[in-house]
Amino acid sequence: MTGKPYGDSTNSTSSAPEDSSLKSPAGSKYPASDVSRPDSPGGSTLQASEKSHTHSPAEEEVDALEKAALKDSIGKVCMIFIALLAFGLPLVIKSPTWLHIIILIYFYAYLTSSWNMVGGFAGVLPLGHAIFIGIGAYSSTILFLQYGVSPWLGMLVGGMLSVFVGILIGLPTFKMRGAYFALATIAFAEGFRVMVENIDYLGPLQINGPRGLQIPPLDIGLVNFMFTRKEPYYYIILIMLIAVLALTWAISRSKLGYYLNAGGEEPEAAMALGINVSRAKLVAMAMSSFLTALAGTFYAQFSLFIHPRSIISLDVSFEIAFIALIGGRGSIAGPVLGALLLRPVSDFSRIYFGDVLPGFHLIIYGVVLILVMIYQPRGIQEPLTRFYHIMADKQADRMRANRLESGVMKKEGSQ
Amino acid sequence: MKILEVNNLTMRFGGLTAVDSLNLSIEKGEILGLIGPNGAGKSTAFNCIAGVYTPTEGEVRFDGQITKREKPWDLCKRGLARTFQIVKPFASKSVLYNVMVGAFATTDKRAEAEEKAINVLKTLNFEDKKDFRSGDLTIADRKRLEIARALATEPSLLLLDEVMAGLRPGEVDEMVEIIRFLRDQGVTIFVIEHIMRAIMALSDRIVVIHFGKKIAQGTPREVAADENVIKAYLGGEYGVS
Numbered sequence: 001m002t003g004k005p006y007g008d009s010t011n012s013t014s015s016a017p018e019d020s021s022l023k024s025p026a027g028s029k030y031p032a033s034d035v036s037r038p039d040s041p042g043g044s045t046l047q048a049s050e051k052s053h054t055h056s057p058a059e060e061e062v063d064a065l066e067k068a069a070l071k072d073s074i075g076k077v078c079m080i081f082i083a084l085l086a087f088g089l090p091l092v093i094k095s096p097t098w099l100h101i102i103i104l105i106y107f108y109a110y111l112t113s114s115w116n117m118v119g120g121f122a123g124v125l126p127l128g129h130a131i132f133i134g135i136g137a138y139s140s141t142i143l144f145l146q147y148g149v150s151p152w153l154g155m156l157v158g159g160m161l162s163v164f165v166g167i168l169i170g171l172p173t174f175k176m177r178g179a180y181f182a183l184a185t186i187a188f189a190e191g192f193r194v195m196v197e198n199i200d201y202l203g204p205l206q207i208n209g210p211r212g213l214q215i216p217p218l219d220i221g222l223v224n225f226m227f228t229r230k231e232p233y234y235y236i237i238l239i240m241l242i243a244v245l246a247l248t249w250a251i252s253r254s255k256l257g258y259y260l261n262a263g264g265e266e267p268e269a270a271m272a273l274g275i276n277v278s279r280a281k282l283v284a285m286a287m288s289s290f291l292t293a294l295a296g297t298f299y300a301q302f303s304l305f306i307h308p309r310s311i312i313s314l315d316v317s318f319e320i321a322f323i324a325l326i327g328g329r330g331s332i333a334g335p336v337l338g339a340l341l342l343r344p345v346s347d348f349s350r351i352y353f354g355d356v357l358p359g360f361h362l363i364i365y366g367v368v369l370i371l372v373m374i375y376q377p378r379g380i381q382e383p384l385t386r387f388y389h390i391m392a393d394k395q396a397d398r399m400r401a402n403r404l405e406s407g408v409m410k411k412e413g414s415q
Numbered sequence: 416m417k418i419l420e421v422n423n424l425t426m427r428f429g430g431l432t433a434v435d436s437l438n439l440s441i442e443k444g445e446i447l448g449l450i451g452p453n454g455a456g457k458s459t460a461f462n463c464i465a466g467v468y469t470p471t472e473g474e475v476r477f478d479g480q481i482t483k484r485e486k487p488w489d490l491c492k493r494g495l496a497r498t499f500q501i502v503k504p505f506a507s508k509s510v511l512y513n514v515m516v517g518a519f520a521t522t523d524k525r526a527e528a529e530e531k532a533i534n535v536l537k538t539l540n541f542e543d544k545k546d547f548r549s550g551d552l553t554i555a556d557r558k559r560l561e562i563a564r565a566l567a568t569e570p571s572l573l574l575l576d577e578v579m580a581g582l583r584p585g586e587v588d589e590m591v592e593i594i595r596f597l598r599d600q601g602v603t604i605f606v607i608e609h610i611m612r613a614i615m616a617l618s619d620r621i622v623v624i625h626f627g628k629k630i631a632q633g634t635p636r637e638v639a640a641d642e643n644v645i646k647a648y649l650g651g652e653y654g655v656s
């Protein structure tokens with residue numbers, strides 16, 4: 001993950017105890033804290049000499065592995081804890097308003113994670129992802145209203161259509177750099193919105209132009225992806241979010257993830273190393289478009305009303321990018337943290353300033369973005385991940401110390 | 416057997432002929448040096464051979480096969496790797512990550528790529544820095560990373576574009592050792608270098624170009640004694656850099 005500190009960085013002169021625990025990456029053979037440093041003051045020298053008299057280098061290695069394993073299980077426990085918390089939340093929070101707000105947080109975290117596959121890993125800045133939300137929402141809704149197809153199936157159809165459109169957009173635009181690419185994606189999304197707004201019928205399909213489509217809540221139930229309560233929506237989007245995070249994690253560790261990162265950072269070098277950069281980006285775009293379209297269907301079923309201005313709007317496209325940039329582009333946790341931070345800002349500014357200052361939340365986003373870019377250019381995920389690693393390291397050390405102590409006592413007892 | 420044949424290679428940028436009817440070839444297992452004053456067209460020749468540019472005229476044959484229309488990544492898969500004069504590390508990533516990107520050229524499995532990358536780092540005596548952020552490396556180490564990444568793709572021919580520029584004398588000697596070692600491992604080497612001491616010690620043969628044209632070729636001794644070469648380097652506005 002991007003937030004992980006690498007071994008001793010250039011500033012190895014600083015040697016505070018916290019610092020040394022920070023600098024030891026999980027996989028490194030010799031954590032910084034185990035290397036004796038003559039120049040380091042008091043505490044850590046003591047620690048080092050203590051170690052060197054009880055441990056041989058081989059034992060040190062075993063120690064480090066043991067610690068890495070411990071840290072690994074600490075990570076797992078944390079993850080299970082968070083998952084339990086998320087799944088149990090509706091048992092505590094009963095208010096539909098609150099659930100609604102949380103559902104939208106997950107929804108945006110999901111959207112941003114999907115966006116992240118292109119915007120984060122592939123290193124380009126798409127600003128028109130709302131087009132895929134629109135395709136997803138309209139596909140499933142039209143299929144449901146006119147042909148009685150379950151939105152679950154419509155969701156897949158929308159996903160497929162989006163892949164097609166995503167590749168069509170990606171083919172010419174992935175050759176462009178920076179702002180040009182961003183502008184091109186905006187143009188496609190806006191073009192699509194204007195088209196939808198001006199088409200009442202597309203052949204046999206009723207699109208209804210600017211008035212949008214309403215889904216009458218008649219056959220409530222899982223098959224029709226329609227519920228009167230918020231809880232089912234909560235669990236559906238939660239599961240979707242977990243799935244997309246798992247997928248992102250898998251990709252980031254796979255060949256595709258390496259290729260996307262490399263191609264995004266130094267395309268020429270990547271090509272020389274055997275990477276067809278455009279193709280890797282297209283694969284990412286296809287996945288991203290597909291996943292984003294699924295969210296479109298979710299939104300249609302959640303609000304039971306879609307119209308071009310709300311669903312294919314630049315607002316949504318920009319909000320996704322804001323969340324990604326502020327949370328931490330190209331990281332797995334970034335989109336979730338960004339959504340957790342920004343969505344409430346948006347909701348509350350709409351509640352309190354909505355009438356007087358509509359769009360105020362975007363200004364707040366702008367300010368937050370500037371602050372984050374100045375102080376944490378890799379997003380708020382970075383300090384948080386660092387904090388997590390410090391805590392996990394401390395906890396692992398504590399657990400290991402306890403284990404050693406009880407081991408020694410056992411030995412003494414048996415003698 | 417010839418691993419690389421360059422026939423009548425010409426590359427023009429608008430009105431400028433950067434490489435002019437260049438002919439050369441490399442035997443398997445050889446170290447061939449390419450030298451010439453600044454702007455002579457050395458890097459451009461490399462870029463044509465590696466598939467970055469489509470030559471205006473002429474052809475390049477790699478491993479017996481004409482490389483027309485082959486892209487850099489295709490050539491890489493066929494065993495041609497190169498480094499860049501201006502190093503291009505994936506700066507936000509660790510050294511290991513960088514080298515693994517190269518290793519993925521020959522495998523789809525992450526564990527295998529990591530193992531290959533570690534092996535490459537070990538051969539280059541670079542393993543101790545595997546967790547360093549590559550953007551934080553010294554120049555010498557960045558050059559070494561360029562080589563490590565290229566090697567991880569398991570090339571049969573390696574193009575090295577000034578991997579010793581900016582290194583201290585001790586580091587240059589180390590780099591010469593590394594390149595010799597790679598040749599002993601069976602990698603054919605085509606090397607651009609300005610540091611005469613190094614290129615003379617290293618190369619089996621040397622080709623000299625000036626204004627895109629080949630002006631001399633032969634053993635280091637022959638080339639050093641060549642009148643045209645001395646003129647090209649000392650005459651007019653060109654100095655040895």
Ligand SMILES: Nc1ncnc2c1ncn2[C@@H]1O[C@H](COP(=O)(O)OP(=O)(O)OP(=O)(O)O)[C@@H](O)[C@H]1O
Pocket residue numbers: 428431433451452453454455456457458459460500
């Ligand atoms: N992409 C390009 N477009 C236009 N001109 C170029 C391009 N690349 C190189 N040139 C020109 O071609 C000539 C040869 O450049 P090249 O980089 O190949 O020289 P070189 O021998 O590698 O020089 P150096 O020793 O300084 O690296 C120069 O005059 C350069 O300005």
Ligand SMILES: [Mg+2]
Pocket residue numbers: 457458459500
């Ligand atoms: Mg050059």
